[in-house]
Amino acid sequence: MASETSPGIVDRVQRFVEEHKTAILIGTGVAVALGGAAYLASTSGHGGDRDKKKKSPKTPKKRKSVRDADGPILEERKPKAEKVAEPEEEVVPPTPEALAAMSLEEKTNLAASYKSKGNAAYSTKKFDVAAGLYTLAIDVSPKPEPVYYSNRAACYVNMTPPKHELVVQDCDEALKLDPTYVKALNRRAMALEGLRRYIEALRDFTAATILEKFTNQNAAQSVERVLKKFTAEKSVEILQTREPRLPSFTFVSAYFAAFRTRPLPAVGDSPTTGDSTLLLALEALAAEDYPHAVSFVNEALTQEISSDANRAEALNLRGTFKFLTGDVDGAKSDLQESIRLVPSFTQSLVKVASVHMEQGDPVKAFECFDEAIRQNTNDPDIYYHRGQVLFIMNEFADAAENYTKSTELDDTFVFSHIQLAVAQYKGGDLAKSMATFRRTLKAFPTRSEPHNYYGELLLDQGRFSEAVEKFDRAVELEKEKSPPNVLSIVNKGLALYQWKQDIGAAERCCNEALRLDPECEAAVATLAQLNLQQGKIEKAVEMFARQAELARSEPELASALTYQYATAAQMEFMKNYPSMAAELSAIAQNMM
Template sequence: MPKAIPSTPATASLPVDASSSLWSRLSSWAADNKAVAYTIGAVVVVVTGAGVVYYLNQTGDVKKLGQFPVPDSPTERAADGSARKKKKKTKKPKKEDAEKPADGAASKAAPPPPPTIEVEDELPEITEASVTQFTQEERKTYAGKLKGLGNDAYNKKNYDEAIKLYTQAILCKPDPIYYSNRAACYNAQSNWSAVIEDTTAAIALNPEYVKALNRRANAYEQTEEYSKALLDYTASCILEQFRNDNAAASVERLLKIVAETKGRKMLEGKPKRLPSPTFVTNYLQSFREKPAPEGLEDATDENTGDYYLNKGLQDIKLKTAQSYEEAAQAFEKALELGVSDQYQAFAYNMRGTFKYLKGDGADALQDVTKSIELDPNMTQSYIKRASMVLETGDKDGAEDDFNRAIAVNPEDPDIYYHRAQLHFITLEYSEAARDYQKSIDLDRDFIYSHIQLGVTQYKQGSVASSFATFRRCQKNFDKSPDVYNYYGELLLDQNKYEEAIEKFNTAIDMEKAVRPMGMNVLPLINKALAVFQSHQNYQEAEKLCKTALILDPDCDIAIATLAQLLLQQGRVSEALEYFEKAADLARTEPEIVNALSYAEATRTQLEVQEKYPQLAARMSMAGAASAAAAAGMGMPR
């Protein structure tokens, strides 16, 4: 099934990586399989709702290990301490928690219960004062009888009477089951504060009481205390070894809610800013370089818009974070001062481009539309508008703009290159390959058409054709670091580690020689993945990512990769810092929500370890067992 179109300028402009970071592989696999991923020690364990455990090895492959056993739940023990008979496994009914019987209550399938005991015949008056007169054995006996009467009232939906009986049982014996059963009554009445109070009491008496955790989580969710609900559902998942589909689905749902809530707050008043220089450079060079409009280089009067328009073009050539920011300001200033009539369409095109890169989609769309109105023959404006409308999910609108551009100039190779990107993103690889080839036929000197054709052939399953394309690229574009970087990615995906590392080293050396001030750091990040996957060399991989961040501090790919490396080493607090940084750097709401989802999942792991130390120990044991199983299967650890 085609994946959703990502909301980033890369969707219609950048060469798409043939392989992805561990972050992408893990998140995509977990999402596709509706699984929950946890980092345990030095491994990542992914557990599906059915309880099947998968081990993510260092090559990024997912291997099936087996299934966790289902532990006995504390809620399935009788109140008087006697052992229950082992129940035959049955399918759980899909009902809301409020409709489930209280702990220990008879199910509908059970035989009719014996005649109800009348309270006045069998039990004395139960008050705070009277219970002090009873022996411990009497209190225990009375509590059990009161609980049975409470269960009977609950099943009859006489919740007020059930609450009264459970309250008397608690007076006799403060038992976690009694608190949880009374919470079930309050749950049925939507008295969420009382549910939270009683389940908290139950959990204090039994920290591993799963049903109480789930009930409290549901109550927290109803009162919109989403972070607390997420924590309880996560603890519940761990206790039940991820066998509860509803709890696992709740974790996924709440992560999204928490991330979206925080994301909206982050966006309020957040200044628009450019992404990393690596990102900006890759986007700009996805268009064939063209000379500046005739006469613009002669604009030397600093009081004119023409001067600032030319200045912006000169700033772009430096390819640094500062120069790109100065270019954005220059294009803004140019239109504020006013430019000559012959440059107006170009000025709106450039200002719209940088607004787009900053994530200001609405204003960017206005600018490129204005550019088209001023000069309907400027095909690049149609192409950029197509990218913008594509991000809104309007594929038909994007295709319409490409068709308009072709009608204006069917010989413009940029049109076919960017339309191919649309097809690539929507997994229409045959159509993408045709458009990449068309772009090559019109202009054989644009390297990215060749690179992307090779990647598309690889995605189609034609590895031999893909590698042949890259070998031709090496011959014809032997001075381009991008050829070696993307070729290395394909080799890495084929687990040809040493060959991949050799290509990445070549790309790194070329980047240093060609662009020392604006180096593309992607080869460094790819090499980090290669040394990690091939030799499990965390230290070298981490060093390479940090080097990339020194050169490009805002590179989101480096931050994401480093966060995952730290997470796999169990350095959860450090990983959280990088996930939060990724969220801070994100430009659009979908990007922020994605980064915050990882941050919140990581934060919840820390909170579980702090609040439920016994669960942290259990997770460590599970991690050791998974590693041992992996070793037994001959998989790298």
């Protein structure tokens, strides 16, 4: 289950970012001050509702705009208020000769009259007529006016079907003339979204949000909406084309450590080729040589295996590796076949329960646990992993009861004790949790895990010095292993960051973790956030991209991509609006 791999470390660093005056809630979007920049992150999947209300053409009397059918306003971008003219049945443009003979003032006034007529036509939803009138305004105006292009784009937006390409073209022209024209940015973003050009739409919605100093919740919600659409599609695309691969050594070793060691299968005096290859796979697994374990078990299942029990064992192992690589359907198939061959194989039942939880079906997960108990009521693994499911469902009292049952059946399994202490802590019984941890530390003096997890709880309480001491002890104990589990190193870095705001020390810890385990997701995710905190946007994007590469499941990948592309959009804004850097920092500071 998830908690053995300590994924909460990533949540903690992100929560720390939010709790230390670096996170600003803006509607349902988040902007994080970054010493000269602000980062937009998705916090919900809800897009903004469009304003469907229309104002009467007669109110207010001094009217500077007319309301679009879908919410945005046709701004006239002139300080002087104009009377909206009634559209004429037919407008006859001047001949080229007549236009050439006009003064600049006459041309300006004529363009303004066409725009006024266009506004009137637009207000009565005559979008084709309005677009033609704005075109005349563009043609006769002595100098380009961004509002003419933006208003014509509004007409194209409201046509059936919308003419997204023309909207983009007109907004391009408007933004060449005025790069800070927010309504043109929003219109172009909507058109780009309609064209499924999500990265460009995200760029524009992000720019509009920042230019309006985070006061427009619709723009912030649009950032989230586009991010959600894009990352969902991108995640599926990546997972469909990406070659399956194991996650980090730290992740895989923690997963297998959550199951008690079982004896090797019996193969007799004359094992088949498949039996021998299966034994090689299990020996590689015991040596934590996971790539060879995968290779051997895949080979074994193509060979003759002597018994259903041994074949079930091989299917269990292959299904486990499929689960770890994100092939959830393949994992379910192998594990269910393992159970069909040996219905009493409780480890396969427990792992199928994990698959059901991954697929969001806790009812079937608990059915698997119930069946496992019917098959072997005294298997402590069943209760430990049922406790894990209850734990992630926040049913801490029930989780603690299952961990206790597991320890009663076998008190030599360190994780049952650790998770019992954590469940007690989450359930609000601090004294009992600390007592359980102290007993566990005494009972397992050579194991690093109690020190690491106890340190996490101390860190959560703000007892930084004690937490660092525990992480240091865990690091020392892990040095005896090759390769070591590096989570305690990352935890130490996070503790130093929270305690002393020592970003350098935190980075050194994460880099050391990556030296030992180059695919440690927690170290990569923490480095990404640390770079973000320092305003190292380009490096943060790089680390978020690396986090996406390491993501095992679709939700993990979507989350990493959200950070990656939201940060990249901010970086694009800083590139396009360099003069805004100092102002953006001031805005972020004032909003804290």
